[in-house]
Amino acid sequence: MIQKKTLAALEKVITALAPLDPESRRQVIEATHNLIEIGMGRRQGQDKKAPKKKPAKRTR
Numbered sequence: 001m002i003q004k005k006t007l008a009a010l011e012k013v014i015t016a017l018a019p020l021d022p023e024s025r026r027q028v029i030e031a032t033h034n035l036i037e038i039g040m041g042r043r044q045g046q047d048k049k050a051p052k053k054k055p056a057k058r059t060r
Contacts, residue, residue, distance in 0.1 A: 017025050
């Protein structure tokens with residue numbers, strides 16, 4: 001359901017930007033980007049933990 005809403009919103013944005021010249025389009029996209037809060041790349045509110053490494057075996 002969320003994907004359909006996202007796609008519909010994206011289609012509206014593309015339709016709205018189409019009549020603009022490239023410089024105006026760039027300015028709108030840049031201004032919109034500044035409004036969006038970018039997260040730290042977390043998944044489900046947590047950072048993915050790195051797998052534990054086994055200690056190296058000693059060689060003689």
